[in-house]
Amino acid sequence: MKRIGVISDTHLSKPTDDFKYTLDKCFAEVEIVIHAGDMTGLLVHDYLVKWDLKAVAGNMDDSDLCAILPEKRVEEIEGWKIGITHGRGSPFWLEQFVLDKFENVDIVIFGHSHIPLSTKKRNIHLFNPGSYKSSRTVGILELGEKISFNLIELR
Helix, strand or coil, X not given: CEEEEEECCCCECCCCHHHHHHHHHHCCXXXXXXXXXXXXXXXXXXXXXXXXXXXXXCCCCCHHHHHHCCCEEEEEECCEEEEEECCCXXXXXXXXXHHCCCCCCCEEECCCCXXXXXXXXXXXXXXXXXXXXXXXXXXXXXXXXXXXXXXXXXX
């Protein structure tokens, strides 16, 4: 089984000591981290690359991040296809918006709304880890014979 750290909407210009401590603790047993956009600052990216980082740009990311990160990407991990994007617009249409961005994926990971979500639509798992900054949540995605997503509430 592969454990993957999932985070979005950090909204930090640089990694704070609290951010580093929290992620080092929460993601201690993961090799891969997926960031679903809105890191905001390049220094956050530079910190997260200590893991095998799979990240996308969000609507609040600075020009340095937008220059190096795609708007969406697909990764295959443990035989599962994972679509990663940030999202845009109203939270009421966000699930449909992110689903429409991908074909032939098993999982879609997204952010933008700051609202944690774990659901399944059209036989595709949808995961939103919420926001490190506002909802104070991150997630752990476990991939093996089955898919599971565990939300971690930060203190």
